[in-house]
Each structure stands twice: as structure tokens, then as C-alpha cells.
Amino acid sequence: MSISSRHDAWSAGTSYDAYMGRWSGEVATRFLAWIDVPASVDWLEVGCGTGALSAAILATCAPRSLLAIDPSDGFLATARHKLPDPRATFAPGGADALPAADASRDAVVSGLVLNFVPDREKALAEMRRVARPGARIGFYVWDYPGRGVAFMREFWDAATALDPAARDLTEDRRFPFCTQPDLVALAHRAGLVSVAAIPIEVATGFADFDDFWTPFTLGAGPAPGYCMSLEADARARLRERLRHTLPRSADGAIALTARAWAVKAVVPPASG
Numbered sequence: 001m002s003i004s005s006r007h008d009a010w011s012a013g014t015s016y017d018a019y020m021g022r023w024s025g026e027v028a029t030r031f032l033a034w035i036d037v038p039a040s041v042d043w044l045e046v047g048c049g050t051g052a053l054s055a056a057i058l059a060t061c062a063p064r065s066l067l068a069i070d071p072s073d074g075f076l077a078t079a080r081h082k083l084p085d086p087r088a089t090f091a092p093g094g095a096d097a098l099p100a101a102d103a104s105r106d107a108v109v110s111g112l113v114l115n116f117v118p119d120r121e122k123a124l125a126e127m128r129r130v131a132r133p134g135a136r137i138g139f140y141v142w143d144y145p146g147r148g149v150a151f152m153r154e155f156w157d158a159a160t161a162l163d164p165a166a167r168d169l170t171e172d173r174r175f176p177f178c179t180q181p182d183l184v185a186l187a188h189r190a191g192l193v194s195v196a197a198i199p200i201e202v203a204t205g206f207a208d209f210d211d212f213w214t215p216f217t218l219g220a221g222p223a224p225g226y227c228m229s230l231e232a233d234a235r236a237r238l239r240e241r242l243r244h245t246l247p248r249s250a251d252g253a254i255a256l257t258a259r260a261w262a263v264k265a266v267v268p269p270a271s272g
């Protein structure tokens with residue numbers, strides 16, 4: 001594990017949902033409407049986590065089957081519990097070796113995962129391998145380099161003001177390739193065709209400061225992992241700084257937005 005990824009901490013499903021799962025579901029729904037896969041086909045999802053994108057596939061795409069894989073046993077347990085659907089199978093696995101046969105899926109997707117995968121080229125090659133000719137491949141990641149995820153940006157701006165060494169842990173520094181041109185180029189290098197990309201922006205509204213802060217204390221994900229690595233007094237200083245710097249409306253609510261880049265592409269027809 002690299003120094004910068006030591007706080008990523010993917011295990012506790014309920015903690016993840018409080019931090020990220022509550023927003024990723026809306027991105028998933030918008031992404032699926034855009035990629036527009038026909039009903040009654042076989043899907044594979046890479047890095048399903050607690051099932052935000054899986055739930056949206058089952059609810060809106062009428063799949064024949066969904067194989068959803070993730071390396072985290074804790075997240076898989078949460079996803080199975082939330083989505084007891086006979087069409088869905090949640091299985092352990094990583095993006096570098098998908099547990100599926102060649103040319104066995106009509107839609108292969110991944111939400112908010114590829115930036116955490118060490119070898120993205122291999123991941124795209126695997127997504128293509130398991131997809132049938134003509135299949136749709138799609139993925140999305142947060143716009144970290146464009147500082148598009150405001151609740152993370154606010155957190156890290158406060159954290160790095162107090163602890164400059166934390167700068168190397170921020171997602172904009174760790175994941176500079178999460179831009180529209182780099183993601184499109186990744187799809188082209190995998191030999192995919194009809195590649196398109198769009199931004200998807202969702203509202204991330206917090207009822208009050210505690211609603212914003214508490215998920216950072218639950219430890220699931222890079223920023224919460226960092227937050228909980230701090231000594232109690234350093235964490236208290238960070239909390240107080242955020243309490244003063246966050247933009248709030250008169251009723252105490254905090255209205256922010258989060259933007260992802262979404263890519264869709266098609267597997268070319270088999271040659272010969």
C-alpha cells in the first residue's frame with residue numbers, strides 16, 4: 001500500500017454510506033440514464049462497494065443478470081443485505097482479474113472506482129475482455145483535479161491549512177488523471193469506439209454542521225481515514241476550523257455540489 005493510500009479504508013458499509021453512498025446513488029441514476037443500455041441483458045459491475053450503482057441498475061435497467069464484484073468483504077456483506085435480488089450476485093474480486101468468462105456480458109460498468117485501481121489500463125482491458133462485441137462499457141469518477149467535490153475540497157483545504165503534509169493525501173494530487181481528456185484517452189487506448197464523456201453534477205446538501213462533520217469521523221474513505229488518524233486535539237482543531245470556514249445559510253444548512261466525469265464507449269464488433 002502506498003503512503004498516500006494508507007487511509008483509504010474500504011470496509012465498513014454503513015460508514016461508507018454515510019460519507020459517500022448517500023451521494024453516489026444519484027450520480028449512478030443519472031449515469032445509467034445517459035448510457036442507455038437495453039433491458040434484459042447481462043451486466044457486470046466493477047467495485048460495487050455497498051451497492052449504490054448496483055441498486056440503480058436493478059431499479060432502472062431491468063437487467064437479466066448482474067454480477068457485482070468488489071475486494072471488500074465488508075462492503076459486499078452490506079450490498080447483499082441491502083439488495084436481496086435473485087438477478088444479482090455479489091462476489092469478491094478485483095478490477096485486474098474479473099471473475100467472468102471472455103465475451104460474457106452486454107454491459108460492463110464501474111462507479112467511483114477506477115482512480116483507486118493501481119493499473120487502470122489492465123482494468124479497462126479486463127472490462128473489455130468480459131464484454132461481448134457491441135457491448136456498452138461505462139465508468140465515472142469524481143472530478144478531483146477540477147476540485148469538483150466541494151465537501152472533500154472544504155475538508156482538505158482546512159486540513160492542509162493546519163497540516164501541510166496532508167497535501168500529498170488529497171485526491172486532486174493523488175488522482176490527476178480524473179479529467180475528461182485523460183479518461184476519454186483511457187477508453188481509446190483500450191480499443192473502445194464511440195467514446196463520449198459528460199460531467200454529472202449532483203447537489204450534496206447537509207442539514208447542519210454535524211451532518212457534514214460526522215461522516216468524516218467514521219473512517220471509510222481517504223478523507224475520513226485521515227481524519228481518524230489524527231490525535232484527538234488535532235482533530236478538534238480541524239473540526240473548529242471547518243465550523244468557521246464552511247459556507248452556511250441562515251438556518252445552518254450547508255449546500256454544496258459534487259461533479260463526476262462519466263465516460264461511455266462501445267466494444268467494437270469482432271474482427272474476422
Ligand SMILES: C[S@@+](CC[C@H](N)C(=O)[O-])C[C@H]1O[C@@H](n2cnc3c(N)ncnc32)[C@H](O)[C@@H]1O
Nearest residue numbers: 010024047048049052072094095111112113116
Ligand atoms: C468510492 S467506492 C465506490 C463504491 C460504489 N461503486 C459506489 O458508487 O458507491 C470505491 C470502491 O472501489 C473498491 N476498490 C478498490 N480497489 C479496487 C480494485 N482494485 N478493484 C475493484 N474494486 C476496488 C473499494 O472496495 C470500494 O468499494
